Amino acid sequence: xxxxxxxxxxxxxxxxxxxxxxxxxxxxxxxxxxxxxxxxxxxxxxxxxxxxxxxxxxxxxxxxxxxxxxxxxxxxxxxxxxxxxxxxxxxxxxxxxxxxxxxxxxxxxxxxxxxxxxxxxxxxxxxxxxxxxxxxxxxxxxxxxxxxxxxxxxxxxxxxxxxxxxxxxxxxxxxxxxxxxxxxxxxxxxxxxxxxxxxxxxxxxxxxxxxxxxxxxxxxxxxxxxxxxxxxxxxxxxxxxxxxxxxxxxxxxxxxxxxxxxxxxxxxxxxxxxxxxxxxxxxxxxxxxxxxxxxxxxxxxxxxxxxxxxxxxxxxxxxx
Amino acid sequence: xxxxxxxxxxxxxxxxxxxxxxxxxxxxxxxxxxxxxxxxxxxxxxxxxxxxxxxxxxxxxxxxxxxxxxxxxxxxxxxxxxxxxxxxxxxxxxxxxxxxxxxxxxxxxxxxxxxxxxxxxxxxxxxxxxxxxxxxxxxxxxxxxxxxxxxxxxxxxxxxxxxxxxxxxxxxxxxxxxxxxxxxxxxxxxxxxxxxxxxxxxxxxxxxxxxxxxxxxxxxxxxxxxxxxxxxxxxxxxxxxxxxxxxxxxxxxxxxxxxxxxxxxxxxxxxxxxxxxxxxxxxxxxxxxxxxxxxxxxxxxxxxxxxxxxxxxxxxxxxx
Numbered sequence: 129x130x131x132x133x134x135x136x137x138x139x140x141x142x143x144x145x146x147x148x149x150x151x152x153x154x155x156x157x158x159x160x161x162x163x164x165x166x167x168x169x170x171x172x173x174x175x176x177x178x179x180x181x182x183x184x185x186x187x188x189x190x191x192x193x194x195x196x197x198x199x200x201x202x203x204x205x206x207x208x209x210x211x212x213x214x215x216x217x218x219x220x221x222x223x224x225x226x227x228x229x230x231x232x233x234x235x236x237x238x239x240x241x242x243x244x245x246x247x248x249x250x251x252x253x254x255x256x257x258x259x260x261x262x263x264x265x266x267x268x269x270x271x272x273x274x275x276x277x278x279x280x281x282x283x284x285x286x287x288x289x290x291x292x293x294x295x296x297x298x299x300x301x302x303x304x305x306x307x308x309x310x311x312x313x314x315x316x317x318x319x320x321x322x323x324x325x326x327x328x329x330x331x332x333x334x335x336x337x338x339x340x341x342x343x344x345x346x347x348x349x350x351x352x353x354x355x356x357x358x359x360x361x362x363x364x365x366x367x368x369x370x371x372x373x374x375x376x377x378x379x380x381x382x383x384x385x386x387x388x389x390x391x392x393x394x395x396x397x398x399x400x401x402x403x404x405x406x407x408x409x410x411x412x413x414x415x416x417x418x419x420x421x422x423x424x425x426x427x428x429x430x431x432x433x434x435x436x437x438x439x440x441x442x443x444x445x446x447x448x
Numbered sequence: 449x450x451x452x453x454x455x456x457x458x459x460x461x462x463x464x465x466x467x468x469x470x471x472x473x474x475x476x477x478x479x480x481x482x483x484x485x486x487x488x489x490x491x492x493x494x495x496x497x498x499x500x501x502x503x504x505x506x507x508x509x510x511x512x513x514x515x516x517x518x519x520x521x522x523x524x525x526x527x528x529x530x531x532x533x534x535x536x537x538x539x540x541x542x543x544x545x546x547x548x549x550x551x552x553x554x555x556x557x558x559x560x561x562x563x564x565x566x567x568x569x570x571x572x573x574x575x576x577x578x579x580x581x582x583x584x585x586x587x588x589x590x591x592x593x594x595x596x597x598x599x600x601x602x603x604x605x606x607x608x609x610x611x612x613x614x615x616x617x618x619x620x621x622x623x624x625x626x627x628x629x630x631x632x633x634x635x636x637x638x639x640x641x642x643x644x645x646x647x648x649x650x651x652x653x654x655x656x657x658x659x660x661x662x663x664x665x666x667x668x669x670x671x672x673x674x675x676x677x678x679x680x681x682x683x684x685x686x687x688x689x690x691x692x693x694x695x696x697x698x699x700x701x702x703x704x705x706x707x708x709x710x711x712x713x714x715x716x717x718x719x720x721x722x723x724x725x726x727x728x729x730x731x732x733x734x735x736x737x738x739x740x741x742x743x744x745x746x747x748x749x750x751x752x753x754x755x756x757x758x759x760x761x762x763x764x765x766x767x768x
Contacts (some may be wrong), residue, residue, distance in 0.1 A: 199733055199734070199735050199736075201735075208734070208735050209733060209734045209735060211733075255600070256599060256600050256604075268701070272592060272593075272597060273593075273595075273597070275593075277592060277593070278703070279576060279702055279703025279704070280575070280576050280703050280704065280705050281703065281735070282703075283703045283733070283735040283736060284576075284700070284701060284702050284703030284736075285701065285703075286700040286701065286703075286733055286736075287700075287701060289696075289697070289700035289732075289733055290610075290697040290700060290701060291612055291693050291694075291696055291697050291731070292611055292612070292613075292614045293612075293613060293614045294612045294613045294616075294627075294632075294690065294693050296614075302734075303733060304730060304731055304732075304733075304734075305696060305700075305731040305732070305733075306731065307614075312614075370614060373611050373614050374611075376609075376611055376625060377609075377610040377611045377697070380604070380606040380607075380609035380610060380625075381588070381604060381605065381606065381607060381610060381701070382599055382604050383598070383599025383600050383601065383602075383603045383604030383605075384599070384600065385600050410624060411611070411624055411625040411626065412609075412624075412625070413519055413529060413603070413606055413609055413623060413624075413625075414519070414528070414529045414622075414624075415519050415528050415529060415601070415603040416519075416603065416604075416606075
C-alpha cells in the first residue's frame with residue numbers, strides 16, 4: 129500500500145510548521161504559524177484549522193504525522209508532558225482525529241527529526257545514530273538498530289535531560305532536574321551566557337550590541353561570533369564544550385555511527401561543533417573518540433518531513 | 449537445535465568465575481580463580497586451562513560464552529579496551545577458539561549480566577531494562593526492545609562512563625574522562641569516600657575501624673553501614689544519590705520498565721538504592737519518576753549464566 133500525500137506537522141515552542149508531503153518526501157504545500165503564548169486549547173484549534181486549510185489545497189491527504197516537543201505516549205497518541213509548551217496529558221490523536229476524520233500519528237518532535245535525517249539526511253545509511261535538536265531546549269532522537277527508539281511507552285529519548293552537572297542549575301520549564309544539558313547548552317543557555325559575557329566585556333562586539341539596546345539571545349551571539357567577535361566565540365566554546373560532555377556520555381552509552389546536530393543553534397556550524405568534537409575526542413572511551421559530529425542536513429524542515437515519514441511508515445505497516 | 453551444555457565465563461577484574469550451564473540455566477560445575485595482577489598472556493592461559501578442566505568434568509560442552517569487563521567488538525570477538533584488566537585489542541575469540549577447538553562468543557560482562565537478569569531474574573518479562581553492575585567499576589547492560597543493545601560494533605552500553613559532573617575528578621583506569629559515574633559511585637568510590645569520612649569522624653564505627661588498622665574499602669563501609677553506623681550510612685547516602693543522578697539521565701534517555709542494580713556493592717541493598725530512588729523521583733521527567741529500582745536477583749552468578757545464555761542464543765540462531 130502507498131499512503132500517498134501526508135501532512136507532517138512540527139509543533140514547536142515558538143512556531144507550528146505544517147506541510148503536505150508526497151511519497152518522495154517532496155513538500156507540496158506548507159504553512160507556518162506562531163505558537164508562542166497560546167493555551168493548550170488554542171494550539172489544538174490552530175492545528176485543526178491548519179490541517180483543514182492544507183486539505184483544502186491537497187484533498188487527497190491520507191493522514192497526519194504530528195511531532196511535538198513533549199514526552200509522548202506514542203501508542204495512545206497522548207502528549208504527556210511538555211517542557212516548553214502548555215500541554216499535559218493531552219489526547220491529541222483522539223481530539224485531532226475526531227475533528228478531522230484523519231488517522232493521526234503522534235511522536236516526539238526530535239524523534240521524527242531523527243527519522244528524517246536517518247531516511248534522507250546526515251544519518252542516511254547508518255543503523256545507530258544519535259540526533260540532538262538544539263533550540264529553545266534540546267530534543268533528542270535515537271535511531272537504534274535501524275529504528276526509532278522511544279522507550280517503554282514513547283516518553284524516552286529525552287536526551288536534553290541528561291545530567292552533566294550533578295549540582296548544576298535548575299533545568300528549564302517543567303523539568304524538575306538540575307544540571308541537564310538542556311539548561312547548560314541550549315539556545316537559551318547561549319543567550320544567557322552571551323548576556324553575561326557582554327556585561328563582562330563591554331568593549332567586545334557583543335558588549336556593543338548590549339550597549340545599543342539589542343536583545344542578546346542565541347541568535348545575537350551567533351551573529352557576533354560569525355562576525356569574528358572573540359567574546360561571542362568564547363561563549364560558543366563554553367556551550368559547545370558542554371555539548372561535547374553530553375556527547376561523551378552518549379558515545380559511551382550508544383556507540384553510534386554518527387551524531388547529528390540540528391535546530392536553530394546549528395546556524396553557528398563549526399563554532400558550536402568544534403569544541404564539542406574536542407571534548408568528545410578528549411573524554412570518550414578509546415573506541416568512541418572518533419565518532420563524527422555533523423550538522424543536520426534537512427534544516428528547519430526535518431521535523432515536518434520526519435513527522436510525515438513516521439505517519440507513512442506506521443500506516444503502511446498497519447496496512448500490511 | 450539445542451546447544452546442550454555450555455561454559456559461561458565471567459572474567460572480572462579480581463576473579464574469573466567459570467561454570468558449565470545446561471539448557472535450563474542450571475550450573476552443573478563451576479570454578480573460581482583469582483585474576484588480579486595477571487598479565488594479558490596469563491589471563492589467556494588461565495582461561496584456556498579452566499575451560500579444559502571444565503571439559504574434563506563435562507565432556508559434552510558445545511561452546512564457550514565469555515563476559516569481559518571491556519569494550520568488545522562482538523562480531524569479531526575482540527576485547528578492545530578494558531578499564532580494569534590488562535587487555536587491549538585482544539582477539540580472544542580466535543585465540544581461545546584455536547586453543548580449545550570450541551566456538552567462543554565474546555561479550556561485555558555487564559551485557560551478559562543484563563541478559564541473565566532479563567531471561568531469569570529481576571528484569572524478566574520486560575522489553576526495556578537498564579542494568580548496572582557496581583563493583584570495582586560500574587558496568588552497564590541494556591535490554592532494548594527485548595534484545596541486548598551493544599552499539600555499532602559492540603563497544604557501547606558503557607553506562608559507567610556517563611558523565612555526571614562536567615568538571616569532576618579524572619575517571620579510573622584507562623578511561624580518559626572526568627566525572628564519570630563510575631569514579632563517583634562505584635565500590636572504589638565507596639571506599640574512597642569511606643576513608644575520608646572515617647578520618648573526619650574518628651568516633652564513628654568507621655573511624656574506629658580505621659584506627660584499628662582495618663582497610664576501609666567498599667566492603668568495610670557496607671559492614672559498618674549495615675551495623676547501623678551513621679557515618680557509613682552517610683557515605684551510602686552520598687554515593688547512592690550520585691547513582692540516582694545517573695539513573696535520572698538513563699530514565700530520561702531510555703524510559704526503561706525497570707532499573708536492575710547488581711555487583712558487589714548491592715550487598716548494601718536499600719542503603720544504596722533508597723537515596724538513588726529519592727534522586728530519581730525528585731529529578732526525572734514526570735513520566736519517568738516512578739520507574740522501579742531493584743536489586744539484581746542472580747547475584748554473583750549473573751555474568752557466568754548470562755555468558756552461557758548469550759553463547760546459546762547465538763549458536764542456536766546461527767544453526768537456524
